[in-house]
Amino acid sequence: MKGYHDMLLKSTSLKWMGFIIAILVMVLFMCASVIYGYTDTSWQTAVDAFTNNNGSNEHIIIQTVRLPRALIASAVGASLAIAGVLMQTLTKNPLASPGIFGINAGGGFAVVVAMTVFSVNSLQVFSVLAFIGAAVAAISVYAIGSFGREGLTPMKLTLAGAAMSAMFSSFTQGLLVLDEVMLDQVLFWLAGSVQGRKLETLVSVLPYIGIGWIGAVLIAGKMNILSMGEDVAKGLGLNTGLIKIAIGVIVILLAGGSVAVAGPIGFVGIVVPHITRSIVGIDHRWVIPFSGVLGAILLIAADIAARYMFMPSEVPVGVMTAIIGTPFFIYIARRGFNGR
Known part of the structure; x- marks a missing residue:
């Protein structure tokens, strides 16, 4: 992987232009998500569903599903x-994601x-x-990683997260073995899936992830300093x-809220x-x-693809992100994290 100094958009004006284009692409993908699927609908049908709803099956599906x-x-x-960005900066680990905090495993358990x-x-x-379980897992990892004379270090945080994730996963598998009736569900x-989720579910956690979005933007400048290293940051x-x-806290809000809504979805972070x-x-x-917008585009695209892979059945979007993310994960690992 090339160094990040070889970035595509170097000037501020180009970055603003790229950001606006990314937002437009995200909106386009959202529109495509509303239109395409097992039930055949068109762009005009989608428009009519919001401007001239006649109660047809197509209009109901577009509005409520x-x-x-x-x-x-x-x-x-x-x-x-965004949670992935924060965790990679905090842990100095280019493969860090919400799963490393045990958040996905805690919510699933x-x-x-x-x-x-x-x-x-x-x-x-x-x-x-799920939100409570994810938050408890993340707080536990953070507390465990802070023990000792050195306090919170990237290595201790990473190890604590891996241990907590393994523990919750083992407990989860044990419970599923004891109750096979609930296994499929x-x-x-x-x-990880966004299928069948109601808008009320998102609304219930939106205040938390909204605070997380705002908080991440507000501390962005300080994260630039932190990424220079602990000693340099303290010296400044x-x-x-x-x-x-x-x-x-921001990671808990963002990743915990995501797990609460859609289950544990990997690799996006x-x-x-x-x-x-x-x-x-x-x-x-x-x-x-930028990561927020591109993350939205990636998951929407993965969800659309999940509808067509084995139609009329659907693949959970978490499976699609794994298919997309696994080769990328291996690539970074084989390159020895040279990108950072």
Whole structure:
């Protein structure tokens, strides 16, 4: 991978132009998500669904199924990508993603416990429990990684996250073995999906991920300083402990909210930050907003592709992101992280 100094957009005017184009592409993909799928609809049908709704099956599907799906995919994709940027900067690990905090595993475990132990089958309850489980997992990892004389270090944080993720995954598998009746339903959720999610589910966590988006933008400048190294950042007067706590909280809000809405979706937080840096460089004031838009585009595109792979059946979007992200993951690993 080329160094990020070989970025595609070097001037500020080009970056603004690229950002506007990316937003337009995101809107185009959202429109495509509303139109294309198993039920045959057209652009005119989509327009009529909002301007002259006649109660037809096509209009109902567009309004109640596909529009929420497009909005959820865009919000989740943006949140996971931004969380990935923050985690890669915090841990100094180019392969870091929300999964490294054990967030996905914690959220998944909470849902499996609700299904198998308490026989809960409400999607709204799943969302709340997933958010709580993800937050508890992330806070636990952060606390464990802070123990010791050195305090919070990238290596300790990474190891704590890997250990916590393995633990929650093992517990989850154990519960599924004990209750095979719930296996299919749970596995579909654990694979990560925006299918069948209601807009109310997104609305319930939107305040949290909204705060996360704003917080990420506000600390972008300080993250530039932090990325120079701990000693340099402290020498420049940055309160690194406070910044790390802020990053941890924002990651919990973004990744926890995403897990609550769509289940654990992998690789978006790994792939998008690297693509973004190759376009705009390493300035977080550009990387964060660009990653949000590109993350939304990636997840919407993956969701559209998931509808057609085995039509009329659908593949969970988490499977599609794995197909896209796995080769990229291997590429970065084989290159020895030279991109950073």
